[in-house]
Amino acid sequence: MGNNNWVSHISIENVSFGYHNQKVIENLNLKVNKGEIVVIIGPSGCGKTSLLNLLNGYLLPQSGAVQMNGLIRTVHQHGSLFPWLTVNENIGIGLRHLKSQRTQQKAIQDMLELINMEGFEDHYPHQLSGGMKQRVELGRVLAGDADIILMDEPFSSLDYQARLKMRRELIGLLAKRPKTVIMVTHDIEEAVQIADRILVLTKRPSMVCAELDVNVAHPRHISDPDLIKIADNVLHELGL
Numbered sequence: 370m371g372n373n374n375w376v377s378h379i380s381i382e383n384v385s386f387g388y389h390n391q392k393v394i395e396n397l398n399l400k401v402n403k404g405e406i407v408v409i410i411g412p413s414g415c416g417k418t419s420l421l422n423l424l425n426g427y428l429l430p431q432s433g434a435v436q437m438n439g440l441i442r443t444v445h446q447h448g449s450l451f452p453w454l455t456v457n458e459n460i461g462i463g464l465r466h467l468k469s470q471r472t473q474q475k476a477i478q479d480m481l482e483l484i485n486m487e488g489f490e491d492h493y494p495h496q497l498s499g500g501m502k503q504r505v506e507l508g509r510v511l512a513g514d515a516d517i518i519l520m521d522e523p524f525s526s527l528d529y530q531a532r533l534k535m536r537r538e539l540i541g542l543l544a545k546r547p548k549t550v551i552m553v554t555h556d557i558e559e560a561v562q563i564a565d566r567i568l569v570l571t572k573r574p575s576m577v578c579a580e581l582d583v584n585v586a587h588p589r590h591i592s593d594p595d596l597i598k599i600a601d602n603v604l605h606e607l608g609l
C-alpha cells in the first residue's frame with residue numbers, strides 16, 4: 370500500500386457504472402490526497418450517491434478501478450444513529466477498536482467535549498434537535514478509526530442557521546481530527562465554505578466537467594468575494 374503521506378488516499382481510474390441499461394457514470398477519474406476535503410456537486414440524478422457507493426464498496430464498477438487507502442465510514446443524509454442507544458453509546462460504537470473500557474470512556478468524553486454535547490450523554494436520539502443529532506453523527510465518525518469519511522448531503526435536513534453552524538463546526542472538528550473527506554451536496558454555498566476542491570459533475574452519464582480549487586483561509590464568510598467568484602463558476606459549469 371505504501372506510505373499514505375504521499376500515496377493518493379483515494380484513486381478512481383476510468384470508472385464506468387450503470388444500472389441495467391442506464392449508464393450513470395462514464396470514465397470518471399479522481400484522485401484525492403490525504404486530509405483533503407473534496408466536495409462533489411452535480412445535477413439531480415447524475416450519480417453522486419452512486420459514486421459514493423462505488424467508493425464505499427456497496428457497488429462495484431463495471432470497468433475501471435477504485436482504490437481506497439484506508440478505513441471508510443459514511444455519514445448519510447438522514448443520519449444513522451441507533452435510536453435505542455444513548456449519545457454516549459452511539460459515539461462508543463465507533464470506538465470498539467479501543468480495547469480498554471477506560472480508554473473508550475475517555476475517548477467518548479473527549480469527543481462529547483469537542484462536539485459540545487456534554488450533559489447530553491444519556492439522551493436518546495429522539496430527545497435531540499436535528500443539529501444535535503448531526504453533531505453526534507459527526508462525533509461518532511470522527512472519534513472512530515476511519516481515515517476516509519464519505520458524506521452524502523449530511524446537513525440537508527437542517528434549517529439554514531443550523532447548516533451554517535454545522536459547516537463551521539465540521540471544519541473546526543476536522544482541524545482537530547484530520548480525515549480525508551468526500552462530501553456530496555446540492556448546496557453551492559456549502560461547497561465553497563467547506564471544500565479544498567470542488568468537482569462539478571455533468572448530467573448522466575456523469576463525468577467531471579470542472580475542478581475548482583478553493584484557496585481561501587478558514588473561517589470563510591459567505592460574503593467573501595473570492596468565494597462568490599468560485600460559486601459563480603460552479604453555477605456557470607452547472608449551466609445555471
Ligand SMILES: Nc1ncnc2c1ncn2[C@@H]1O[C@H](COP(=O)(O)OP(=O)(O)OP(=O)(O)O)[C@@H](O)[C@H]1O
Pocket residue numbers: 388393411412413414415416417418419420
Ligand atoms: N438501485 C437502483 N436501481 C436502478 N437505478 C438506480 C438505482 N439507484 C439509482 N438509480 C438511478 O441512477 C441515477 C443516479 O442516481 P443517484 O442516486 O446516484 O443520483 P444523485 O446524483 O445522487 O441524485 P440526487 O442528486 O437526486 O440525490 C438516477 O437516474 C437513479 O434513478
